[in-house]
Amino acid sequence: MVRDHCDRIEVVGSIRRKRPVIHDIDVVAQPIDRKVPRQSWFGSVWETIHSLHAEIDTLIVNGILEKRVKSDGKTVFGPTIMMMEFKGVPLDLYVATTETWGGLLLVRTGSVEHNVVMTSRAKANGWILRGDGTGVWNSREEGKGVRLDDGTERGIFKVLGVPYREPPEREVPK
Numbered sequence: 140m141v142r143d144h145c146d147r148i149e150v151v152g153s154i155r156r157k158r159p160v161i162h163d164i165d166v167v168a169q170p171i172d173r174k175v176p177r178q179s180w181f182g183s184v185w186e187t188i189h190s191l192h193a194e195i196d197t198l199i200v201n202g203i204l205e206k207r208v209k210s211d212g213k214t215v216f217g218p219t220i221m222m223m224e225f226k227g228v229p230l231d232l233y234v235a236t237t238e239t240w241g242g243l244l245l246v247r248t249g250s251v252e253h254n255v256v257m258t259s260r261a262k263a264n265g266w267i268l269r270g271d272g273t274g275v276w277n278s279r280e281e282g283k284g285v286r287l288d289d290g291t292e293r294g295i296f297k298v299l300g301v302p303y304r305e306p307p308e309r310e311v312p313k
Contacts, residue, residue, distance in 0.1 A: 148166065150164065150165070150166055156249065165248075168234060170192075207230075235272060241294060241295065242272035243272035256301075261275050274288040275295055
């Protein structure tokens with residue numbers, strides 16, 4: 140079971156926002172820091188991967204999950220994002236670290252319109268809200284600047300000066 144390979148795992152997106160219609164499943168997972176060997180395409184070379192990734196590989200081999208092919212014919216299946224299908228339903232798994240957990244919960248919960256509001260708030264202060272889950276930074280340049288939030292969803296709301304909203308309240312009227 141996937142949960143057994145995670146320190147934390149949470150369903151996000153429209154399910155977390157309790158929307159009446161669900162088109163896909165979004166999940167943020169922080170793997171347990173337990174790694175297992177896996178033989179690579181090059182035969183005798185072994186690489187070490189998180190046991191979560193090994194479990195996902197097993198579920199794919201057993202036909203429970205499938206790698207999702209995007210409309211451009213490509214797949215997105217790597218160490219931080221795995222786009223798959225479960226019984227024909229799109230399933231996106233975002234792999235978090237302790238540092239990216241809160242940011243990924245916020246960004247991947249959405250809504251898109253809510254993310255635009257939060258990103259605009261950061262920009263108005265000369266900051267950036269990074270979509271990779273690393274939070275609010277006072278510099279747009281990679282590797283420069285200081286993270287301003289504490290790594291939690293509430294911390295991001297606080298630093299942006301926005302009252303915390305529970306996920307179902309993150310819909311922005313159009």
